[in-house]
Amino acid sequence: MSAPAAARGGAPGRGWETVVGLEVHVQLLTRTKMFCACSAAFGDPPNTNVCPVCLGLPGALPVPNEHALRLAARAAFGLGLTVHPRSSFARKHYFYPDLPKGYQITQHRAPLSTRGRLEVASPDRGAVPVGITRIHVEEDAGKSFHDKVPGMTAVDFNRSGVPLIEIVGEPDLRSPAEARAYLAALKQVLLYLEVSDCSMEEGSLRVDANVSVRPAGSAELRTRCEIKNLNSFGHVERALTAERDRQIAAYERGGTIEQRTMTFDAATGEVRPVRAKEESHDYRYFPEPDLPPLVLEPEWLAEVRASLPELPAAKRARLERQYGLAAREAAVVTATAALSGSFESFVTLSGAANGKEAWNWFANDLLSFSADGETIPLPLERAAAAVKLVQAGKIGRQSLKPLLARMVETPAADAEALAQALGLLQVSDSGAIDGWVREVLAAHPGEVARCKGGEKKLFDFLVGQVMKRSKGRADARLVNAALTAALEIQG
Numbered sequence: 001m002s003a004p005a006a007a008r009g010g011a012p013g014r015g016w017e018t019v020v021g022l023e024v025h026v027q028l029l030t031r032t033k034m035f036c037a038c039s040a041a042f043g044d045p046p047n048t049n050v051c052p053v054c055l056g057l058p059g060a061l062p063v064p065n066e067h068a069l070r071l072a073a074r075a076a077f078g079l080g081l082t083v084h085p086r087s088s089f090a091r092k093h094y095f096y097p098d099l100p101k102g103y104q105i106t107q108h109r110a111p112l113s114t115r116g117r118l119e120v121a122s123p124d125r126g127a128v129p130v131g132i133t134r135i136h137v138e139e140d141a142g143k144s145f146h147d148k149v150p151g152m153t154a155v156d157f158n159r160s161g162v163p164l165i166e167i168v169g170e171p172d173l174r175s176p177a178e179a180r181a182y183l184a185a186l187k188q189v190l191l192y193l194e195v196s197d198c199s200m201e202e203g204s205l206r207v208d209a210n211v212s213v214r215p216a217g218s219a220e221l222r223t224r225c226e227i228k229n230l231n232s233f234g235h236v237e238r239a240l241t242a243e244r245d246r247q248i249a250a251y252e253r254g255g256t257i258e259q260r261t262m263t264f265d266a267a268t269g270e271v272r273p274v275r276a277k278e279e280s281h282d283y284r285y286f287p288e289p290d291l292p293p294l295v296l297e298p299e300w301l302a303e304v305r306a307s308l309p310e311l312p313a314a315k316r317a318r319l320e321r322q323y324g325l326a327a328r329e330a331a332v333v334t335a336t337a338a339l340s341g342s343f344e345s346f347v348t349l350s351g352a353a354n355g356k357e358a359w360n361w362f363a364n365d366l367l368s369f370s371a372d373g374e375t376i377p378l379p380l381e382r383a384a385a386a387v388k389l390v391q392a393g394k395i396g397r398q399s400l401k402p403l404l405a406r407m408v409e410t411p412a413a414d415a416e417a418l419a420q421a422l423g424l425l426q427v428s429d430s431g432a433i434d435g436w437v438r439e440v441l442a443a444h445p446g447e448v449a450r451c452k453g454g455e456k457k458l459f460d461f462l463v464g465q466v467m468k469r470s471k472g473r474a475d476a477r478l479v480n481a482a483l484t485a486a487l488e489i490q491g
């Protein structure tokens with residue numbers, strides 16, 4: 001009776017609930033660093049974007065980057081947080097070769113913003129609100145490379161002092177898949193806000209995940225472990241799954257969980273504790289003496305707030321309302337701000353009877369030619385011209401994709417001329433259609449008799465035969481009409 005869940009054949013961990021909270025570090029999209037004028041660009045030669053401030057040389061004084069503060073406030077407003085007119089900077093001490101000052105400037109007791117939330121489409125629980133505890137501003141550390149020089153560690157300080165926000169989430173997530181959905185929703189909002197490029201490859205978005213498990217239905221929070229520096233959404237999900245399973249197995253053996261910092265090895269899929277000496281629980285925070293309290297004027301805050309774009313949730317709701325789209329359909333065309341802009345332009349340009357029809361052309365036809373799921377590889381005016389050929393009955397619905405494919409390859413050509421060159425123009429000449437109908441009726445007397453006798457599906461067969469004779473080019477509506485008329489005359 002007390003066999004582990006896996007041994008009973010059920011899902012591993014049945015009877016347990018997973019509790020996850022994420023801390024997300026996001027690099028702000030600024031030209032320069034947080035407290036100096038050095039370039040914040042990624043990928044420059046090592047140690048070329050450095051100065052006394054970001055190298056922590058004695059006597060150098062930090063000056064906050066106003067644009068970074070603006071982007072941080074923008075992120076906070078966009079995620080529904082309260083941005084405080086007064087906050088302060090603090091020093092967080094730890095010793096590491098890529099931290100030249102021996103401390104990082106961050107915000108501790110009085111952060112920039114607190115208490116927001118993000119609604120997440122959970123794969124398990126539907127729409128769930130996930131609390132955001134705080135968003136604060138800080139500077140990044142440099143970067144250590146253990147594989148550049150044999151037997152030595154190389155340090156690049158170009159990243160030292162680059163502006164970050166840390167987005168601290170509440171432990172409101174209940175599964176690894178839900179954590180991944182939260183990150184996707186968060187990234188989408190940040191991209192809409194244009195505060196970061198959110199490139200995980202370049203380290204502009206990094207995730208620390210706190211995870212614990214507890215008996216399902218319990219409200220207690222058990223000891224958690226933190227998995228540091230996860231650099232892809234896939235790794236987050238895999239690492240959380242491995243850590244969850246490790247904790248459940250320990251409890252089911254009658255053991256306990258010790259609070260540890262873990263790392264994830266993507267090659268083996270394992271989570272391992274970091275060496276104890278790398279764990280530092282006491283950062284000896286104290287107020288940054290070189291920076292006065294950060295005071296944001298009400299007018300400045302109001303201006304930042306007023307500049308927010310329409311965000312994904314609001315946009316989805318509006319598109320559903322305005323164009324009669326289903327939630328899933330609205331989600332497809334709001335994947336990025338650029339894509340939703342293209343969709344709305346296309347609705348107008350296509351002359352579609354309604355938004356739903358325009359969505360069908362856009363999502364099913366146009367989007368299938370997009371390499372990145374976002375960029376439509378031909379001007380929308382030209383795509384609309386192709387759609388208008390369908391609407392005018394000049395080409396069949398099924399001919400749209402082949403025509404678009406050719407238009408993508410030959411950017412300048414006229415849609416109708418291309419349709420003609422490809423032999424896609426429909427034959428709507430009644431003489432030609434009547435001729436094919438007569439041929440088909442003569443060739444299939446048995447089917448004609450059964451169709452007249454009431455076997456309706458044979459009508460479709462006869463239509464198909466006419467289409468075949470026209471090599472697919474006959475206007476299907478005219479074929480239907482001509483065939484109906486011919487069968488009635490014969491009857």
Ligand SMILES: [Zn+2]
Pocket residue numbers: 033036037038049050051052053054055161
């Ligand atoms: Zn610098």
